[in-house]
Amino acid sequence: MSKRDYYDILGVTKSASAEEIKKAYRKMAIKHHPDKNPGDAQAEENFKEAAEAYEILSNPTKKSRYDQYGHAGVGGASGGGYGGAGMNMDDIFSQFGDVFGGHNPFESFFGGGGQQRSGRRVAKGSNLRIKVRLSLEEIAHGAEKKIKVNKLTPCKTCDATGAKDKSSVSTCSTCGGSGQVRRVTNTILGQMQTASTCPTCNGSGQQITAKCNVCHGDGVMRGEETITINIPAGVSDGMQLSMSGKGNAAPNGGIPGDLIILIEENPHDTLKREGNNVVYDLHLSFVDAALGMSIEVPTIDGKAKIKIEPGTQSGKLLRLKAKGLPEVNSYHRGDQIIHINIWTPKALSSEERNTLENLRDSPNFKPQPGKNDKSFFEKMKEYFE
Known part of the structure; x- marks a missing residue:
């Protein structure tokens, strides 16, 4: 099953600011919070989905990769726990310190939280x-x-507890295990309650009396x-x-x-990458180019046989459709471009030289450049555009 677009999940556009993304997530989190929707599996799924979207879009680096490559850019295409996928409730509630200003708002919204989420700081x-x-x-x-x-x-x-044994772990006496200390202040608007991280246990809610020896x-x-x-x-x-x-x-x-x-x-030995296309430089003798031939060329998938038409000119581009690289998270695949290069021998035998001398004055061996001949780079630019 393909993932939904993260922007659609939060109901924002790609141009949304960081504050707008945070505001949209806050709204979705309150709407679908499991404590507000007890027993509603779909609400919990929506809650997790919104958290995953926020985890990606609130991070500038991950957001940039997502904008460029989609879910595959943050690993969503693998199904193996990349990016925001696979977030558990501890992951999600660890976000609330940033989104809701350092506390869990659902304690007051929903009577303390049906699932006893106390706001402990999770490292x-x-x-x-x-x-x-x-x-x-x-x-x-x-x-x-x-x-x-x-x-x-x-x-x-110690099973990652840091304690020598179970008896060495106790509930923090300062915060009573909540991880937070609360203070009530009288203001002109009445009493206001604030919460801060417990200085004794640093928000863990527990104290260790004897540390693990390892x-x-x-x-x-x-x-x-x-x-x-x-x-x-x-x-x-x-x-x-x-x-x-x-x-x-x-x-x-x-x-x-x-x-x-x-x-x-x-780097590949013979192929060069140009986006999702690959380019191969094929060198031919002018005899093969003049007479034409069939020849095998390397591709990513092995050898491919191509036909060189008689009279093929240096700089000509041939295309092998869909022999390039696939796009991430897409069925589309690039092409392989074959760039023809005519190779001229540097050393000739006497017999070869005489043969070529006899052909020098032949009209068919006189260069006949066209008025609209384009350079290789112009051809490549046109092709990739």
Whole structure:
């Protein structure tokens, strides 16, 4: 099932400002919040969908990639947890500090929240960045890469809690486990209640009396993980993909960061990329060009046989339709352009020289340039336009 457009989900245009996007998400979050719609699976799905859209469109880098490449630009085409896909409720509610000014508004809107979301601060791990080099063939067909990544992983000894044992974890005495301390202030408009992060537990709602001997209370350790990356066909050099939750683990069992994958393209031995098209320089002797012939040329998919018409001129462009690269998240595929180059020998035998001398004065061997002959670059420009 294809994903809906993120702008349509939030009801904004591509030109919407960051504040307009935040306002639209705030409206959708309140409308579809599960506490406001208990037991409504569709409302919860809409709630998650809006959160995913906001997670992409509120980030300038991800928004730029989405505007350029669609869902594939933020990894949505892979179905493997890229971009905003696969967000859980902890991910979503971790956004509310930015969107709703540092607190969870649903506590007051809906009587404290039917699902006991207390507003505790959930730490998030840092993102990781890696480079993946691809051949032109891998770009054409997509690729699966298994990469070993050195990263922070959850401590197995304490199950990422940072505590020596279960008895070493207790509810914070300052905030009572809510992660926030509240203060009531008298104003001319009446009493106003404000909330701030608990200074004792830093918003976690818990205190650790004895730290884990292995991770020393951090809940994370340096380790190595093999990650399988499914790269969609048609990516380009410099493009970035994102795998949600595959970055560094967060302290004390928080939300892991993302893995950012930077695509690098290995140069091909014989083919050159021009957008989604590929160009091949074919060198022919003037005898083959004059007489015509059949010849095999390399393509991304193997060899292809083409016919050279008699009298083919240097600079002529031939096209192999749909033999180029696919567009990301699309069925459209570019073409292969064959650029004809006539090769002239530098060394001749006496017999070859005599033969050519006899042909020098033949009318058929006199150059006959046309008035409207165009350069190779002009032809290429016209073709790609």
